[in-house]
Amino acid sequence: MTILALDIVTTALILFVVAAGLMVILGVMKLINFAHGAFLTVGGYTAMVVTDAGLSPWLAAPAALAFGFGAGLLIERVIVRPLYDRPLDAILATWGLGIVITQLITLGFGREVQFAASPMTGTLPLGDTEYSAWRLVVSGVALAVGAGLTALLYLTRFGLNARAVIMNEPLARGLGIDSGRVRATTFGLGAGLACAAGALITPLLSVDPNMGLPWLVNSFMLVLVSGVSIPSLMLASLLLGGAQVLVSSFVSPILGGMTIVVLAAALLRINPKGLSLG
Amino acid sequence: MNVPPVAPALEVEGLVSGYGGAMVLRGVSLRLAPGEIVAVLGKNGMGKSTLLKTVMGFLPAREGRVRLGGEDVTGRAPHLVARAGVAHAPQEFTIFQDLTVAENLRLGVSSDADYRARLGALEGVFPRMLERLRQRAGTLSGGEQKMLLMSRALLARPRVMLVDEISEGLQPTMIDRMAEALRAAREGHGVAILLVEQHLAFALSVADRYAVLKLGEIIEEGAAGDPAAAGALADHLKV
Numbered sequence: 456m457t458i459l460a461l462d463i464v465t466t467a468l469i470l471f472v473v474a475a476g477l478m479v480i481l482g483v484m485k486l487i488n489f490a491h492g493a494f495l496t497v498g499g500y501t502a503m504v505v506t507d508a509g510l511s512p513w514l515a516a517p518a519a520l521a522f523g524f525g526a527g528l529l530i531e532r533v534i535v536r537p538l539y540d541r542p543l544d545a546i547l548a549t550w551g552l553g554i555v556i557t558q559l560i561t562l563g564f565g566r567e568v569q570f571a572a573s574p575m576t577g578t579l580p581l582g583d584t585e586y587s588a589w590r591l592v593v594s595g596v597a598l599a600v601g602a603g604l605t606a607l608l609y610l611t612r613f614g615l616n617a618r619a620v621i622m623n624e625p626l627a628r629g630l631g632i633d634s635g636r637v638r639a640t641t642f643g644l645g646a647g648l649a650c651a652a653g654a655l656i657t658p659l660l661s662v663d664p665n666m667g668l669p670w671l672v673n674s675f676m677l678v679l680v681s682g683v684s685i686p687s688l689m690l691a692s693l694l695l696g697g698a699q700v701l702v703s704s705f706v707s708p709i710l711g712g713m714t715i716v717v718l719a720a721a722l723l724r725i726n727p728k729g730l731s732l733g
Numbered sequence: 734m735n736v737p738p739v740a741p742a743l744e745v746e747g748l749v750s751g752y753g754g755a756m757v758l759r760g761v762s763l764r765l766a767p768g769e770i771v772a773v774l775g776k777n778g779m780g781k782s783t784l785l786k787t788v789m790g791f792l793p794a795r796e797g798r799v800r801l802g803g804e805d806v807t808g809r810a811p812h813l814v815a816r817a818g819v820a821h822a823p824q825e826f827t828i829f830q831d832l833t834v835a836e837n838l839r840l841g842v843s844s845d846a847d848y849r850a851r852l853g854a855l856e857g858v859f860p861r862m863l864e865r866l867r868q869r870a871g872t873l874s875g876g877e878q879k880m881l882l883m884s885r886a887l888l889a890r891p892r893v894m895l896v897d898e899i900s901e902g903l904q905p906t907m908i909d910r911m912a913e914a915l916r917a918a919r920e921g922h923g924v925a926i927l928l929v930e931q932h933l934a935f936a937l938s939v940a941d942r943y944a945v946l947k948l949g950e951i952i953e954e955g956a957a958g959d960p961a962a963a964g965a966l967a968d969h970l971k972v
Binding site: 615619622626630631633634 | 789791810811812815816821823826827828829830831832836839840841843844845885889
């Protein structure tokens, strides 16, 4: 029972950290970034490259965060910014970008499944049981990401400017806020978070050019259900991720893989606001 | 000894602007000296708000120039015009409803240090704002929301304020307070104020000069203190 509870909590936190970058970009830019799955994949390969180069596996997530942030700034400047006035085209562009990134990864690293070294292996004692050390570490990082994003939004000038841009961009611009810079920084942050999440989940999985796709689908549904709210995303991850664990454990892992999508669609059908806490 | 001439705080020269193919402003020219208050009067649809939006950079100038203290800012993005020293108090969508009063005020100032240093200045003009700092702005009354709008513009310590129909929907006592706040901004910090108004008595009580905008052109200008002006202006503002 304790293991099941830990599975539910850690799965929820992993889902949260994976979806956080998508939510950040949607919140500020009103853009659904369909390249999010590809960014996760880039993070996975960054972890592999870092460990293959003989560097500490602990450097994988920070390296992925930095690489993703830089790449995000560049992509925003070259691909997304020219399409701000055409939001549908911007969404399609991120879809295309995801395909291009996946193909480039395939060209560079091949199609085969590969593995990255884990910073921590084995289990840690937790009360009267033992649990996967790396899942616990990732869960701790997810909590830190949630706290960090909350602090960034509510305790910093950048966060205040970003919230102003979310609420009323023309008014924010009239007050001297460079909404273009806010958008660029946000896209970089979202891409960096996605890459870092990819590096964090890699030790739990294998790496292949399409590793981000199922995570993109689940992240997309979670963000649709939660809206742009960190507590709501936590709640959605806990409820839907918990259901996924229960279905996988007691019914079928294959059905478990569909649980989030099906439940999210049903939830939105019943209540279009989903689990939004406001 | 020759004293160099002081550049106008705001100079609008031959401004042409509009929406799509429809030109709303047809060659508007205005000059505001530092510390001067000029009221732009006119009925609805004559181009008053369009003038402010074009000065701010929200609408492109098809022809003409906008200068701030002699510096050409024509075509600059709104955030750059704001940073050049212009505070805009628009008529609609004026505050961030879901932010607190304090957060709305912070957004008007470029740094939190300046915000803390200047906040006390509201004691003399809108002390109620200091009592409501933690309140969500959307829960303020209509008059209080106008106070917040003006407070935010005052804290910015701009060179130029663009104020769009601030008296609309306000009670007479509140209109008097707005007039006091505008005078205080001018006297305390030498702010030049372009006041777009339909409330003739309020506009003439605050302004040094007036200009009447009709169908995108300035058809009449004069001193606000001229007793003959009020009657003629009232005719221009009749619907």
